[in-house]
Amino acid sequence: MTSTRPLRADAARNRDLLLAAAESEFAERGASASVADIARRAGVAKGTVFRHFASKEDLIASIVCKHITALTGIARRLSDATDPGAALLEFLTAAADQRQRHDLTFLQSASESDPRVTQVRDELHAALGTLVDRAHRAGALRSDVTETDVFLLMCAPVHVVENLAAPAPLLWQRYLAIIFDGLRPDGAHPLPQPAPTLP
Amino acid sequence: MTSTRPLRADAARNRDLLLAAAESEFAERGASASVADIARRAGVAKGTVFRHFASKEDLIASIVCKHITALTGIARRLSDATDPGAALLEFLTAAADQRQRHDLTFLQSASESDPRVTQVRDELHAALGTLVDRAHRAGALRSDVTETDVFLLMCAPVHVVENLAAPAPLLWQRYLAIIFDGLRPDGAHPLPQPAPTLP
Amino acid sequence: MTSTRPLRADAARNRDLLLAAAESEFAERGASASVADIARRAGVAKGTVFRHFASKEDLIASIVCKHITALTGIARRLSDATDPGAALLEFLTAAADQRQRHDLTFLQSASESDPRVTQVRDELHAALGTLVDRAHRAGALRSDVTETDVFLLMCAPVHVVENLAAPAPLLWQRYLAIIFDGLRPDGAHPLPQPAPTLP
Amino acid sequence: MTSTRPLRADAARNRDLLLAAAESEFAERGASASVADIARRAGVAKGTVFRHFASKEDLIASIVCKHITALTGIARRLSDATDPGAALLEFLTAAADQRQRHDLTFLQSASESDPRVTQVRDELHAALGTLVDRAHRAGALRSDVTETDVFLLMCAPVHVVENLAAPAPLLWQRYLAIIFDGLRPDGAHPLPQPAPTLP
DNA sequence: CATGAATGAGTCTTCATTCAT
DNA sequence: GATGAATGAAGACTCATTCAT
Structure with missing residues (x-):
C-alpha cells in the first residue's frame, strides 16, 4: 500500500x-x-x-505520517519568518495544538519501525533544524540546545496535561510557556548531559 | 489487599x-x-x-501505589532540607529516576479510579506542596507556578526521552535541567493560562 | 439477533x-x-x-424462544378444535413431547430476564388461555384451575421421568395421564392454596 | 469417607x-x-x-443421602398409620416440604452414580412401598399406579412451582393436591404406558 | 472493489484439587 | 487435623486477519 x-x-x-x-x-x-x-x-x-x-499497524503508521507531514509543512512555512524566536514558539504551539486535538503519542512507538514514518520524520527533523538554526543565530535560543532537543520537547506540554482528568482545553499553553522559558538563553544553567544524536 | x-x-x-x-x-x-x-x-x-x-487492574493499581508512596517518602524526607530550591530539584530528580527505571505512566490512567491510588496520590500532593511552598519562600521558584504545576511536570523529562529508541541512561537529566530552568524565577515570562486546580 | x-x-x-x-x-x-x-x-x-x-446467555435465550414460540403455534392451531378437552390434552402432549426431545427446562431460569423470552412467554400464556377457557366452558376442566396452573404443570410429566436413568421413550405419557386426571372436574377435591398470578 | x-x-x-x-x-x-x-x-x-x-461430588452425595434418609424415616414412621390414604398424602407433603426448603433436585443427577445414594434410595423405595401397598389395600390409590410412580411424582409439586419467579411459600400444596387427585381411584382413566421398573 | 462471515490464537478470570506449613 | 497458598485446566469472550460471496 x-x-x-x-x-x-x-x-x-x-x-x-x-x-x-x-x-x-x-x-x-x-x-x-x-x-x-x-x-x-x-x-x-x-x-x-x-x-x-x-494491517492495523500500517493504519496507525499512515495516521502518524499524516500528522508528521503536516508539522513539516508548518515548519517550512515558518522558515523565513522575520522573528526566528517567535517562529520557533509558533511552531511548538502548532505542534502541541495538533497533538492536543488528536492524542496520538502512543501511536508513535507502535509505528517506530515503519520506513514511511522514519522518512517523514527525517523530513521534519530537517525542517525543524532550519527553524532552530535561525533561532540560534537570532539569539532566541540557549546555545547548548539542539534541534533534537526541541524535537523531543515538542510533545511534552500536551503530555503533561494528559495526566489531568479534565484539563482546560488550552492548559497546555501554560506548560509550553514554562518549557520555552527553559529554552531561552537568559538565566540558562549548564546542562548535565550531552545532547542526543539521532541514529 | x-x-x-x-x-x-x-x-x-x-x-x-x-x-x-x-x-x-x-x-x-x-x-x-x-x-x-x-x-x-x-x-x-x-x-x-x-x-x-x-484483577489485572488491581495489580496495576498496586504497582502504581507502591511507586507513588515511594515518592511521597522522598518528598517528606526532603521537607526540612536547608536549601529548598535544591531540595525541590532533588525530588524531581528522584522522581524522574524512579520513573526512568520503571515506565509506568500509562498505568496511571488505568488505575485512576482506584481509591487506593487517589489516596496515596493525595498524600503525594500534600508532601510535594510543602516542598513547593518552601521553594517559593526561598525565592527558588517562579511565583506563578503551583504545586500542581510541579506535579504535572514531574514526569515530563523521562517522557521526552522515551521518544528515542535507545536513549542514554541519564539523558532525562538534560531535560529536567531545561524544564527546571523554566521554573526558576529569573527570566520568567508571564504564563498564558491559569494554573489548574485538582478536583 | x-x-x-x-x-x-x-x-x-x-x-x-x-x-x-x-x-x-x-x-x-x-x-x-x-x-x-x-x-x-x-x-x-x-x-x-x-x-x-x-453471549452464551443470548444463545440460551434464543433456544428457549424458539421452543416457546413453537408451543404457541401449536396452541393457536388447537384453539378452534371441536373438542376443547381433547385439544387441551393434545397441547399438553405436544408440549411434553417437545420437551422430552430437548430437555431445556433448566434453561428457562437462565434466560428469565431476557425481554425476548418474556415476550414470547406472554404470547404463549395468551394462546394457552384460550385453550383453557374453552375447556372450562366445555366442562372438561375442573373449575378451580387456571391457565397459569396448566402452564406450570405443562413440563411436569417429562420432569418426573427425568429422575430415571433410562426411561422408556414415551413413559412421560403415563404421568401426563395421571396429572390430566387430576385436572378433570370429576372427583376433584378443593385446592388448599389460591392460584398464582403472573407478575 | x-x-x-x-x-x-x-x-x-x-x-x-x-x-x-x-x-x-x-x-x-x-x-x-x-x-x-x-x-x-x-x-x-x-x-x-x-x-x-x-470431592465436591462426594459432598453433594452426602447431602442427598441425608435428605433421602430423612424421607425414609418419615415413611417408616407413617407405615402403621390408621388411615393409609392420609398417610401417603402426608408423606408426599413432607417430601415436598423438605424439597421446598432445600432445593436439591439438581443434585440428584450429580450423585446418581454414588453407591451410598443408590443404597439409601433403595431403602426409601422399600419404605415407600409399604405405604403404597397399604394405600392400595385401603382403596385410597388407583390400582394401576405403583410405588415407583409415586416415587417419581414425589418431587413434581415443588418442581412445578420453581418455574415461578417468586412463588408463594406454600403454593406447591396446590399442585400436590391436583396430582394427588390424579392418583385417586375415582374418575381414573386408563394409563397409556406401563409402569417403569427400577434397574 | 466491497462485504461481512469465519477463524483461532489470545485475554482475563474461576475453581476444584493438592500439599507444604 | 486444619490451613491457605499454589496449581493448571477450563471457561467465556475479543479481535486482527483471511476469504468466499
Whole structure:
C-alpha cells in the first residue's frame, strides 16, 4: 500500500473516511481501539480496512505520517519568518495544538519501525533544524540546545496535561510557556548531559 | 489487599516476585502485557496472580501505589532540607529516576479510579506542596507556578526521552535541567493560562 | 439477533447448525455445556458462536424462544378444535413431547430476564388461555384451575421421568395421564392454596 | 469417607457445619456453588472440605443421602398409620416440604452414580412401598399406579412451582393436591404406558 | 472493489484439587 | 487435623486477519 498507484474515486474517499475514523477512535480509546469500531465509524465493512491498509499497524503508521507531514509543512512555512524566536514558539504551539486535538503519542512507538514514518520524520527533523538554526543565530535560543532537543520537547506540554482528568482545553499553553522559558538563553544553567544524536 | 493480615513467608515472597515481574513486563510491553506473561516471568502459575491481586487492574493499581508512596517518602524526607530550591530539584530528580527505571505512566490512567491510588496520590500532593511552598519562600521558584504545576511536570523529562529508541541512561537529566530552568524565577515570562486546580 | 436483517445463505446455515448443536449439548450436559463444545459439535470455530449470539446467555435465550414460540403455534392451531378437552390434552402432549426431545427446562431460569423470552412467554400464556377457557366452558376442566396452573404443570410429566436413568421413550405419557386426571372436574377435591398470578 | 470410623469431636462438628453450609449454598446458588464459598460459610478453610469429603461430588452425595434418609424415616414412621390414604398424602407433603426448603433436585443427577445414594434410595423405595401397598389395600390409590410412580411424582409439586419467579411459600400444596387427585381411584382413566421398573 | 462471515490464537478470570506449613 | 497458598485446566469472550460471496 506504499505504492502511489492512483485510486478510484470512491476508494480514495473510503481511505479518507477510514483515516478520519481511525484518528477519532484512537484518540478516544487509545491504541487498543478495535478495527471493527473504526470500520463502523467510517461506515464501511471490516474487510475494507484491510484493503486499504495492510494491517492495523500500517493504519496507525499512515495516521502518524499524516500528522508528521503536516508539522513539516508548518515548519517550512515558518522558515523565513522575520522573528526566528517567535517562529520557533509558533511552531511548538502548532505542534502541541495538533497533538492536543488528536492524542496520538502512543501511536508513535507502535509505528517506530515503519520506513514511511522514519522518512517523514527525517523530513521534519530537517525542517525543524532550519527553524532552530535561525533561532540560534537570532539569539532566541540557549546555545547548548539542539534541534533534537526541541524535537523531543515538542510533545511534552500536551503530555503533561494528559495526566489531568479534565484539563482546560488550552492548559497546555501554560506548560509550553514554562518549557520555552527553559529554552531561552537568559538565566540558562549548564546542562548535565550531552545532547542526543539521532541514529 | 490493603489489609494488614500478615502474609506467610512464601506467599509474601511470591507477591513480591509478582510485583517485580509485573513492573518489568508492563515497562516493556505497556499496559497490555498479559497476566500469563507476568506469571511466567515471576515463575508462578497464572492462578497465583489472582490469589494475590483481585484483577489485572488491581495489580496495576498496586504497582502504581507502591511507586507513588515511594515518592511521597522522598518528598517528606526532603521537607526540612536547608536549601529548598535544591531540595525541590532533588525530588524531581528522584522522581524522574524512579520513573526512568520503571515506565509506568500509562498505568496511571488505568488505575485512576482506584481509591487506593487517589489516596496515596493525595498524600503525594500534600508532601510535594510543602516542598513547593518552601521553594517559593526561598525565592527558588517562579511565583506563578503551583504545586500542581510541579506535579504535572514531574514526569515530563523521562517522557521526552522515551521518544528515542535507545536513549542514554541519564539523558532525562538534560531535560529536567531545561524544564527546571523554566521554573526558576529569573527570566520568567508571564504564563498564558491559569494554573489548574485538582478536583 | 431478533432484527430482521436478511442473513446470507451460509450464515443462516451456520446459525441453524449452532442452534441445533447447542440444543443437543445443553440437553446432554445441562446449562454448563461449554461454548467450545457447542462450536465443535456444530463444526464451526468458537468465534462463530459469538458472531451469531452476543453471549452464551443470548444463545440460551434464543433456544428457549424458539421452543416457546413453537408451543404457541401449536396452541393457536388447537384453539378452534371441536373438542376443547381433547385439544387441551393434545397441547399438553405436544408440549411434553417437545420437551422430552430437548430437555431445556433448566434453561428457562437462565434466560428469565431476557425481554425476548418474556415476550414470547406472554404470547404463549395468551394462546394457552384460550385453550383453557374453552375447556372450562366445555366442562372438561375442573373449575378451580387456571391457565397459569396448566402452564406450570405443562413440563411436569417429562420432569418426573427425568429422575430415571433410562426411561422408556414415551413413559412421560403415563404421568401426563395421571396429572390430566387430576385436572378433570370429576372427583376433584378443593385446592388448599389460591392460584398464582403472573407478575 | 464411607467408613464409619469415629470422628474427633471437633472434626465431627466441622463436618456438620460443612454439610449445613453446603446445603444453604447449593440451595441459593445451584450446583455451581463454589467449594470456596461453602468453606467460608462454614467458617473453615478450603482444605478442610476435602479432608471431610473426597470431592465436591462426594459432598453433594452426602447431602442427598441425608435428605433421602430423612424421607425414609418419615415413611417408616407413617407405615402403621390408621388411615393409609392420609398417610401417603402426608408423606408426599413432607417430601415436598423438605424439597421446598432445600432445593436439591439438581443434585440428584450429580450423585446418581454414588453407591451410598443408590443404597439409601433403595431403602426409601422399600419404605415407600409399604405405604403404597397399604394405600392400595385401603382403596385410597388407583390400582394401576405403583410405588415407583409415586416415587417419581414425589418431587413434581415443588418442581412445578420453581418455574415461578417468586412463588408463594406454600403454593406447591396446590399442585400436590391436583396430582394427588390424579392418583385417586375415582374418575381414573386408563394409563397409556406401563409402569417403569427400577434397574 | 466491497462485504461481512469465519477463524483461532489470545485475554482475563474461576475453581476444584493438592500439599507444604 | 486444619490451613491457605499454589496449581493448571477450563471457561467465556475479543479481535486482527483471511476469504468466499
